[in-house]
Amino acid sequence: MTLAVRDETLADVAAIRAVNEAAFAGAQEADLVDALRRDGDLLLSLVADDGGVIGHVAFSRMQIEGDPAVALAPVAVLPAQQRRGIGTALIEDGLRRLKQSGETLVFVLGAPAYYGRFGFAAASAARFETPYPGPYFQSLALSPRAPSSGAVRYARAFSALS
Numbered sequence: 001m002t003l004a005v006r007d008e009t010l011a012d013v014a015a016i017r018a019v020n021e022a023a024f025a026g027a028q029e030a031d032l033v034d035a036l037r038r039d040g041d042l043l044l045s046l047v048a049d050d051g052g053v054i055g056h057v058a059f060s061r062m063q064i065e066g067d068p069a070v071a072l073a074p075v076a077v078l079p080a081q082q083r084r085g086i087g088t089a090l091i092e093d094g095l096r097r098l099k100q101s102g103e104t105l106v107f108v109l110g111a112p113a114y115y116g117r118f119g120f121a122a123a124s125a126a127r128f129e130t131p132y133p134g135p136y137f138q139s140l141a142l143s144p145r146a147p148s149s150g151a152v153r154y155a156r157a158f159s160a161l162s
């Protein structure tokens with residue numbers, strides 16, 4: 001079976017939970033995805049499907065002082081399927097779709113060694129005020145029209161995270 005990256009459907013909701021719980025060894029990220037969906041803040045939710053859901057990435061709406069931006073989180077691949085390029089396929093497909101639909105700016109919180117390969121950088125993110133400052137807070141502009149400073153506000157579901 002070949003790998004497809006596609007939009008989530010209602011039928012994927014339980015499998016998406018299972019992938020997040022397995023990848024993160026806990027329920028926090030699975031709960032985050034469900035809360036983002038419930039709140040209507042899930043802008044783009046993609047699954048990697050090879051006959052079953054083996055990976056997932058969520059992109060949610062966030063705000064920079066009235067301007068829209070996008071948060072990438074979480075991304076998860078079943079442990080037995082990691083290091084085969086599935087995370088890369090999910091993130092690259094998501095960024096391409098976001099750019100096509102006119103989004104200008106994406107933020108992520110995560111390992112710079114991983115997200116740097118997609119063009120995310122802490123230096124560009126440092127111009128924004130965030131509850132999560134530091135090297136893990138990175139941004140990627142998809143357009144020259146992207147805001148370059150301001151205070152970021154994540155979707156409500158993120159405030160439940162510890």
Ligand SMILES: CC(C)(COP(=O)(O)OP(=O)(O)OC[C@H]1O[C@@H](n2cnc3c(N)ncnc32)[C@H](O)[C@@H]1OP(=O)(O)O)[C@@H](O)C(=O)NCCC(=O)NCCS
Pocket residue numbers: 023024073074075076077078081082083084085086087088089110111113114
């Ligand atoms: C992070 C994750 C989504 C990557 O998915 P994947 O399908 O394994 O990734 P890819 O195969 O596309 O890329 C693998 C590469 O990323 C690197 N990588 C994975 N996680 C990394 C991390 N936290 N820091 C640095 N590099 C990392 C691997 O070393 C590998 O590098 P290599 O190809 O040079 O050996 C997956 O490992 C996962 O689900 N991890 C647990 C959940 C998690 O930590 N999610 C990210 C935080 S939101």
